[in-house]
Amino acid sequence: MSDPAGGLAPVSTRVMNLATFLTQAARRDPGGVALVMGTARWSWAEFEARTDALAHVLQTRYGLHKGDRVMCQSQNCLQMMQAMFAVWRAGGVWVPANFRQTPEEVAYLTAASGARLMFCNAGFPDHAAACDVETLVFGEAAFGPSVDALTEAAMGNRPQVAPVDRDDPCWFFFTSGTTGRPKASVLTHGQMAFVVTNHLADLMPGLTGDDASLVVAPLSHGAGVHQLTQVARGVKTVLLPGEKFDVAQVWDLVAEWRVSTMFTVPTIVKLLVEHPSTATADTSSLRYVIYAGAPMYRVDQQKALNVLGPVLVQYFGLGEVTGNITVLPAHLHQAEDGPTARIGTCGHARTGIEVQIQDDQGREVAPGQTGEICVIGPAVFAGYYQNSAANAKAFRDGWFRTGDLGHMDEQGFVYITGRESDMFISGGSNVYPREIEEKILTHPAVTEVAVLGMPDPLWGEVGWAVCVTSAPVTEAELAAFLEPKVSRYKLPKRFLIWEALPKSAYGKITKKMIRDEIIARGLVTPPDEARRA
Structure with a gap:
C-alpha cells in the first residue's frame, strides 16, 4: 500500500478546537451545574450559549480573526472562563496576565504579544488605559462595553468555530519573569489537547461529572489549565466568591459542593493544613489535592498527609511544558520516613514524556549525578513568541532545557536540587x-x-x-x-x-x-x- 503522504509529511494536521470541550460537556449534561461563584450558577447549557454569543460578538463586531491575540487582565470570575472559551472558539489566542501586575507591566505584555483586544475587569481602569487597545469589561465601567451586556444582546447567535491545526497557537503563557522580562511561551491546540489528556491520566484519573473542583489560584496560569481539564470531563468549577483567601470559607465550599479536586501551590497547602478551621473541616470528599509551582518541603508534606490523608499529588513542570514533566501520584506519597519512602522526589516522568539529566554538553549523566533537567514530548511548547535568542538558549538537540538542576535515581525518579540560577x-x-x-x-x-x-x-x-x-x-x-x-x-x-x-x-x-x-x-x-x- 502506498504512503499517501509520501513519507514526508502527515496527510492532515487538523485537530479539535479546544473550545469543543465545552460543547461536548454541554451536550452530555446541559442542565448540570458548570460554574459557581457566590450565589451565581451557570449550567453547562448556559455556559455554552454565553460562550457562543460572545464568540459571535468577537467575530462580527470586533473582527477577531484566527491568530489574533486577546489580552485578559482580571481576577478570577465566571466571565473570565467564558471569555477564554469564546476567544478559542473564534480562533483567537488567549493572553492572560497576572492580575496583580502593575499597569506598566501589563502594557508591556500587551505590546509584546501584539494583542489587539483586551478583556479587563472593571476594577482595573488604569491597566486598560495603559494598554491602549480596544477593551471589553467584566462588570460595569466607563472604559469599555460590558461583556454581560454584549452577551445578552447576542444570545442565540452562533459563531463560525475556527478550524485549527495541531501547531496553531491558543495561549500565550507568560513566564514569571523572575530573571528578566517575561517571555510569551506559545501553547498550541494540539499540545494542550495532549496536556488535558495527560492531566486526566496522571493527576486526576477517573474524574466524572459527579466531581467538583475548587479554584484557589489565579486562572491566568496553572489553575486555568487545570480548569480546562475539568471542563473536558464535565466537572463543576467552584470559584471563591471574593479575592480574599479565607481558609474557613474554602472548607465550607469543599463541604457544600463535595469538592474532590483542587490545584494549589505548596504555600496554599501549608495555609490550609495549619489553619485552626481545618481541625473540624469535612474533607472527606477530597480525592486529589494537586500541588505544583515549587517543591514542597518534607516537613510540610508530612503535615499535609497527616491532616488531609493520602490525597496529595505533586507534579513538576514549567509553564513552557504546562506542568508535564514529572508526577508523584497519591499512592507514592508517604507520611512516614522509611526504606520505601521516596523522600524529596518530584516523581517520575509523565506519560508520553521523556526526561533526561544532562551535563553542560547535553550528554546524559549517570544515575545519582547532578545535571540540568531536560525534557522532550508532546507537552513541550512551540517556543517563545518572536524571541529567537531565548529559543536558542532553551533548546538543545531538540531537548527543552528547564534550567532546573537535579538528579535521577536508578528507577527513574527525579530529585530537584534547585534552579541553576x-x-x-x-x-x-x-x-x-x-x-x-x-x-x-x-x-x-x-x-x-x-x-x-x-x-x-x-x-x-x-x-x-x-x-x-x-x-x-x-x-x-x-x-x-x-x-x-x-x-x-x-x-x-x-x-x-x-x-x-x-x-x-x-x-x-x-x-x-x-x-x-x-x-x-x-x-x-x-x-x-x-x-x-
Whole structure:
C-alpha cells in the first residue's frame, strides 16, 4: 500500500478546537451545574450559549480573526472562563496576565504579544488605559462595553468555530519573569489537547461529572489549565466568591459542593493544613489535592498527609511544558520516613514524556549525578513568541532545557536540587540551597526558609538563610542546630529572622525578590554600587 503522504509529511494536521470541550460537556449534561461563584450558577447549557454569543460578538463586531491575540487582565470570575472559551472558539489566542501586575507591566505584555483586544475587569481602569487597545469589561465601567451586556444582546447567535491545526497557537503563557522580562511561551491546540489528556491520566484519573473542583489560584496560569481539564470531563468549577483567601470559607465550599479536586501551590497547602478551621473541616470528599509551582518541603508534606490523608499529588513542570514533566501520584506519597519512602522526589516522568539529566554538553549523566533537567514530548511548547535568542538558549538537540538542576535515581525518579540560577559556589564548591533548606526546616521553630548565595570577599559567595519562625530563636542557635547536619562549606554564614518571606503573585518564594529585599533593607551593597566602589 502506498504512503499517501509520501513519507514526508502527515496527510492532515487538523485537530479539535479546544473550545469543543465545552460543547461536548454541554451536550452530555446541559442542565448540570458548570460554574459557581457566590450565589451565581451557570449550567453547562448556559455556559455554552454565553460562550457562543460572545464568540459571535468577537467575530462580527470586533473582527477577531484566527491568530489574533486577546489580552485578559482580571481576577478570577465566571466571565473570565467564558471569555477564554469564546476567544478559542473564534480562533483567537488567549493572553492572560497576572492580575496583580502593575499597569506598566501589563502594557508591556500587551505590546509584546501584539494583542489587539483586551478583556479587563472593571476594577482595573488604569491597566486598560495603559494598554491602549480596544477593551471589553467584566462588570460595569466607563472604559469599555460590558461583556454581560454584549452577551445578552447576542444570545442565540452562533459563531463560525475556527478550524485549527495541531501547531496553531491558543495561549500565550507568560513566564514569571523572575530573571528578566517575561517571555510569551506559545501553547498550541494540539499540545494542550495532549496536556488535558495527560492531566486526566496522571493527576486526576477517573474524574466524572459527579466531581467538583475548587479554584484557589489565579486562572491566568496553572489553575486555568487545570480548569480546562475539568471542563473536558464535565466537572463543576467552584470559584471563591471574593479575592480574599479565607481558609474557613474554602472548607465550607469543599463541604457544600463535595469538592474532590483542587490545584494549589505548596504555600496554599501549608495555609490550609495549619489553619485552626481545618481541625473540624469535612474533607472527606477530597480525592486529589494537586500541588505544583515549587517543591514542597518534607516537613510540610508530612503535615499535609497527616491532616488531609493520602490525597496529595505533586507534579513538576514549567509553564513552557504546562506542568508535564514529572508526577508523584497519591499512592507514592508517604507520611512516614522509611526504606520505601521516596523522600524529596518530584516523581517520575509523565506519560508520553521523556526526561533526561544532562551535563553542560547535553550528554546524559549517570544515575545519582547532578545535571540540568531536560525534557522532550508532546507537552513541550512551540517556543517563545518572536524571541529567537531565548529559543536558542532553551533548546538543545531538540531537548527543552528547564534550567532546573537535579538528579535521577536508578528507577527513574527525579530529585530537584534547585534552579541553576539558585546554585552558588563557595570556595570553589557548588552549593545547592534546597538541601540546606530541607535541614533548616526540621528545626521546630522554623516555618519557612530561603537560602541564597551572597557575595563574600574571601569565599566568593556564602550562604545566607532567611527564616520565618513561630517562636523566638537566635542566629547562633540556628547555626548550632544545623552545623552537625551539613558540611562546613554549606553552613550559612548568616541567619536572618523575618516576619514573612516575599512571594510572587502565585504564592511562590522567589530568590530574586528576597535578594531585592535584602538590598532594600541595607544589609548588603547593591551590585552596581559595589562595582562602582
